[in-house]
Amino acid sequence: MNYHIAVIEDDPNIQNIISAFLKKEGYQVSVVESAEKGLSLWKTNPPDMWIVDIMLPGIDGYEFCRLVRNESDVPIIIVSAKDEEIDKILGLELGGDDYLTKPFSPRELIARVKRVFKRYRPDEVKQEITEQVVVDGLVINKSDRRVFWNGIEQDVTTKEFDMLILFAENVNRAFSREELLMKVWGEDYFGSDRAVDDLVKRIRKKFQELPLETVWGYGYRLRDKEES
Incomplete structure (x- = not known):
């Protein structure tokens, strides 16, 4: 809530x-x-x-x-x-x-x-915690698919939301481009992994200073600033 x-x-x-x-x-x-x-x-x-x-x-x-x-x-x-x-x-x-x-x-x-x-409201707070993912200034409400960056709600596409929640729930884990294609686009997608790079580029433009890093020769990861 x-x-x-x-x-x-x-x-x-x-x-x-x-x-x-x-x-x-x-x-x-x-x-x-x-x-x-x-x-x-x-x-x-x-x-x-x-x-x-x-x-x-x-x-x-x-x-x-x-x-x-x-x-x-x-x-x-x-x-x-x-x-x-x-x-x-x-x-x-x-x-x-x-x-x-x-x-x-x-x-x-x-x-x-x-x-x-x-x-x-102990029951509602417990539910809110499970339905909300927070990483630094990024807050994602899973139930209504709303995304906030430094307190300001952001308009995101379906694919942007799916990629953000995947990274936010797996902070510091590196995903290969092939993994991201499968998890965000689905197993039936047969396009180029260039789609992953384009989506990451759009997310970085909307969420400036979000520590979404390139893992060279492999893929991407969302880094926890406190771990740096």
Whole structure:
């Protein structure tokens, strides 16, 4: 499941950081700068999770949490510069599921998002993990055949998708051109293996910086950057 997360934050820099990291993980993201706009979003495109700042213009994050919790059990993660114990207790008592103090590591936020989703929807998260393949900035949703690169959805052809998922599920494994022809085009294909080179070229053009390497005299492999 491709979860929709709404972020209420009035600092543009923090908006951009949170949004970029969430999109990189394959989440759909909506960003608004006030609780009032968040309430409007709730009516038109309700999210699966809220990430809410406390110090907002107009209605503050505490009041927003109270309003949402009176009507819904959708998860809420509070992100705030208010770091006193009383602030955290109040945020949690008003319905927050977690409280993260600024400044924070974006990776810690992602870990907490996943933890909260796992607590609320353990079966769906388990299914999502099995249906989603992630390699660096490449996220492939197998169930609906959607592909994201650095948080942005990409249009791909059937053959491009089939080759990408093959490489992503077999990171660091080298495939010969003959293997790729059989697995992507099928055993009944009798064309030239030049089709493999052309498809790789198109994928590289769409997914620049994807470590899809040539294994000279043999074929191709998708390298894990962390292994280099």
